[in-house]
Amino acid sequence: MAVPLLDLKAHHEPLHKEIMAAIEQVFKSQAFILGPEVTKLEERVAAYCQTRAAIGVTSGTDALLVALMALNVGPGDEVITTPYSFFATAGAVVRLGAKPVLVDIDPRSFNIDPARIEKAVTSKTKALIPVHLYGQSADMAPIMDIASRRRLAVIEDAAQAIGTEYKDGRRVGSIGTVGCLSFFPSKNLGALGDGGMVVTNDVELAERIKVLRVHGSKPKYYHKLIGGNFRLDSLQAAVLNVKLNYLDGWTKRRQENAARYEQLLTESGAVKKGIVRLPEAVYRASGHQHYHIYNQFVLRVEKRDELIAHLKKKDIGAEIYYPVPFHVQECFRYLGYKEGDFPESERAAKETIAIPIYPELTPEQQTEVVDAVRTFYA
Numbered sequence: 001m002a003v004p005l006l007d008l009k010a011h012h013e014p015l016h017k018e019i020m021a022a023i024e025q026v027f028k029s030q031a032f033i034l035g036p037e038v039t040k041l042e043e044r045v046a047a048y049c050q051t052r053a054a055i056g057v058t059s060g061t062d063a064l065l066v067a068l069m070a071l072n073v074g075p076g077d078e079v080i081t082t083p084y085s086f087f088a089t090a091g092a093v094v095r096l097g098a099k100p101v102l103v104d105i106d107p108r109s110f111n112i113d114p115a116r117i118e119k120a121v122t123s124k125t126k127a128l129i130p131v132h133l134y135g136q137s138a139d140m141a142p143i144m145d146i147a148s149r150r151r152l153a154v155i156e157d158a159a160q161a162i163g164t165e166y167k168d169g170r171r172v173g174s175i176g177t178v179g180c181l182s183f184f185p186s187k188n189l190g191a192l193g194d195g196g197m198v199v200t201n202d203v204e205l206a207e208r209i210k211v212l213r214v215h216g217s218k219p220k221y222y223h224k225l226i227g228g229n230f231r232l233d234s235l236q237a238a239v240l241n242v243k244l245n246y247l248d249g250w251t252k253r254r255q256e257n258a259a260r261y262e263q264l265l266t267e268s269g270a271v272k273k274g275i276v277r278l279p280e281a282v283y284r285a286s287g288h289q290h291y292h293i294y295n296q297f298v299l300r301v302e303k304r305d306e307l308i309a310h311l312k313k314k315d316i317g318a319e320i321y322y323p324v325p326f327h328v329q330e331c332f333r334y335l336g337y338k339e340g341d342f343p344e345s346e347r348a349a350k351e352t353i354a355i356p357i358y359p360e361l362t363p364e365q366q367t368e369v370v371d372a373v374r375t376f377y378a
Contacts, residue, residue: 003356003365005317006186010360015242019192022238029234034214037237042197044244045181048163050174051199053206056232057213060159060182063196064092064129066230067178070208071153073098073126080120081129081157082112083325083337084345089131089157090326100335101125102327104342109282110134110298110352113344114142121146127153132161132172134321135188135254135295137283140166140175153177159196160295162189163251167283171290173199178209183240188254188295189247191236253359254294260363261297261355264370275302275377296321297357302377304353310376311355316369319354 012019026037038056046054057063073079075097081089083102090100103120106113110133117128128147130138138156147154154176158164162181164172173179183195200206208225211218216225262278270276277300284291298321301307311318325345327337339346355369 001365001368002315003317003361003368005319005354005356006358007360008185011358015246018242019239022242023235026234026238032234034231035234035237037234037241038232041232041237041241041244044241045162045197046199048171048244048247049179049181049199050171051179052201053199053203055198055206055209055213056237057196057198057230058232059194060180060184060196061088061092062228062230063159063180063182063198064088064155064157065095066209066212066228067155067180067198068092068096068098068127069212069227070205071127071155071177076124077126078122078124079127079129080117080125082131082133082345083327083342084110084322084348085131085133085157085326086159086322087326087329088159089129090332093129094332098126099124100326100332102335102337102342104344105348106139106282107344107348108280109136109138110348111136111138112143114139114146117143117146121150121152125150125152127155127177129155129157130176131157131159132164134279134298135161135164135293136281136291137161137164137166137172139283140170140172141168144175147176155180159184160187161293162187163247163290164293165285165288165290167285167288167291169285169288174201177202178205183236188250188293189240189243192239193233193236195232195236195240197232250359251290251293254357255292257357257359257361257366258292258294258297260366261357261370264366265299265373268370268374270374270377273377276300276373294357296354298352298354300348300351301353302351304351307373307376308353311369311372314372316372317356320349320352321354323349325349
């Protein structure tokens with residue numbers, strides 16, 4: 001039985017008529033750029049993320065970029081972040097002429113280790129970018145304590161974590177200065193193309209971001225700022241307004257799939273032998289349902305590359321997130337880091353594998369995945 005890493009056809013088919021009706025409505029209105037669908041989505045996402053404002057933008061990458069621009073991050077500034085994330089986290093910093101300063105991860109959550117941040121702060125540090133990787137919150141309390149004492153902005157990279165709750169019940173994106181979301185099709189809330197959002201409780205900063213996303217123009221053709229073209233399409237907003245209605249149900253099914261994997265993998269014996277290590281829900285707290293939204297289900301395994309080859313032979317989807325940490329990427333060589341500087345990130349890059357976790361995944365498909373893992377190690 002083939003099991004894809006992600007099945008967008010199965011995901012979208014039940015919504016086909018509803019999505020097409022929403023697209024047709026936008027077509028009839030001819031309001032394609034920053035129309036009422038975008039405004040509606042912004043209001044709904046702000047409420048969902050427990051923030052006062054949300055600003056729709058072109059992508060998760062541009063959400064990071066425009067947030068940094070709004071905070072006046074530029075040449076000579078340093079921004080502390082993790083070496084272990086999608087490229088955009090550090091790439092957005094470099095595009096503005098600032099320097100990413102890297103701090104290793106907590107091996108349990110794969111997120112930046114707050115205990116290592118303080119030593120990395122200098123007089124040039126302007127902001128911190130914690131990443132809520134794979135759908136689990138970073139440890140925000142100590143991060144916000146450091147930011148408060150050192151007067152640093154906090155940009156939450158929540159591209160994989162819309163709706164995720166920290167252990168105190170606050171949703172990611174509402175804790176720092178700003179939060180950045182991605183609506184890339186593979187995300188828990190995915191568009192039919194690129195899209196993103198910046199969320200914040202700072203209404204003045206939100207207004208600045210709104211101006212920056214239209215080339216820094218307010219009113220039209222009058223520019224006090226230099227911005228960019230970061231506008232979310234109305235068509236994508238219309239699709240997302242449909243899909244947002246189903247997001248909590250999809251999250252629940254992802255969590256159910258995660259629990260089933262934990263049971264099946266434990267019963268297989270691989271976990272007991274230490275060959276396979278399950279993802280930890282580090283900040284799971286009583287009463288909080290969004291402790292981990294499982295954008296990915298990531299295992300630590302022995303003989304990782306051989307296992308992936310075995311799964312592919314059986315037509316089972318698997319992926320490595322992420323095989324090359326930032327500090328050993330060729331384009332960041334000038335930062336002066338070397339292999340061995342961030343051992344936990346390097347170990348994660350060598351040991352981890354993501355297996356299918358999407359909401360439409362059936363118990364039979366999960367059994368097929370676990371059987372393939374079990375037979376490989378047998």
